[in-house]
Amino acid sequence: MDIKKVAVLGAGAVGSYVIWGLSARRDIELGVVADGPRGERLAKDGCAINGKIYRPAVWTPQEAHDADLLIVCLKYGALPGALDSIKAVTGPHTTIMSLMNGVDSEDIIASAVGGEHLLYSLIKVASHKEADGFHFDPATTVGIIFGEKEPPCDSPRVKAVEALFGGTELHFRATDCIREEMWSKFRLNVCNNLPQAILGAGVGCYRDSVHMKVVSDGLRRELEAIAAAKGIDMQKVDAVSGKGCAVKPSARYSTLQDLDAGRHTEIDMFSGTLIRMGKELGIPTPYNEFAYHMIKALEEKSDGKFDYSGPNQEMTWAK
Known part of the structure; x- marks a missing residue:
């Protein structure tokens, strides 16, 4: 060929x-x-x-x-x-x-x-x-x-x-081991793209904040549980494929780049896919559900849905 x-x-x-x-x-x-x-x-x-x-x-x-x-x-x-x-x-x-x-x-x-x-x-x-x-x-x-x-x-x-x-x-x-390699990259995207996008900070946040690490680790556990249930052995590639490209702490990955530019993101492919798989496999995905809905809300914000600057606003209250 x-x-x-x-x-x-x-x-x-x-x-x-x-x-x-x-x-x-x-x-x-x-x-x-x-x-x-x-x-x-x-x-x-x-x-x-x-x-x-x-x-x-x-x-x-x-x-x-x-x-x-x-x-x-x-x-x-x-x-x-x-x-x-x-x-x-x-x-x-x-x-x-x-x-x-x-x-x-x-x-x-x-x-x-x-x-x-x-x-x-x-x-x-x-x-x-x-x-x-x-x-x-x-x-x-x-x-x-x-x-x-x-x-x-x-x-x-x-x-x-x-x-x-x-x-x-x-x-x-x-x-x-291409399937394992793909899931390894998927893990990098889910765990590093999504929390950063919600916070709106550079990737150094994972190094500098224990709270960000907790969220990232929660997303990781859910993804790895789903991968294991689908027969994906992540350990096959962890040694050679567990890291992404070296970047500055200020780097903003694709999901945050999309939000910065006012675009809709690929959240349906990330947490949306994991939520669907989790339901099919009976595996809870609370961290991914939170990330999914938060980023969807940020997309709505970019679309102007929460612009309350008009003169005649209808009163509302917390429920």
Whole structure:
């Protein structure tokens, strides 16, 4: 298997790392999948990454059809609306890697195109947006981890992706424990993204506050109980995959970045998923229920739901 045409769906924080790395390959076709006004904007302005403008091709889903590799880098809420585009891109031999957060995007994509196309994967990159585009530190980025859900783990497409990434500055590694790796990253997101987002402080809060650690640990216990009930042995990867990228104490992870920008978050994919799984398995999830409802309320606040500055306010009282 030889990868010569790579399509990237989503050119945000995660997609920028992929575009940055693969743009060094002059022997492949690299394109971002987009149409309409968004496609026009990308074609005109390019992708601003680490202070430089990158100009991958911009393909409609139909133009990207039968790409050797489709890398999905969307926000969770955008996935249902993108399934038609993913189906249009996918040809008989297309391999799909989803670098989305969470542990169920592969299942959602597989329901549209078939599980045989999926090479399970994840990314650890501390990327953020500034006025001049997306920024990340290539040196401290953990990078892309991928592997087959079922043996053989050294499949031709695993070797092909290794060869593709090997000619770049991307950090990557193949693994024979991809489900455990994905749940390990899921744990990092749930335990570090959510309490920080509620508090509105940098990640140093986990180091400096015993109270923040209590909340983070509560979320962790619930997630690990659900993982164990689903047969996920986190200890298989704790030694090599238990940490994220090194960042400054002031760093703000994706959920807080979304709230800072007035956007809705991926809380449905984080605590929402764990609450659903907990109910299915009979495992209580009080910490995740609290985080879910608090962040949903913060989204409502961003939407202006709690703006009580008008002149004729109806009286209310505590109940």
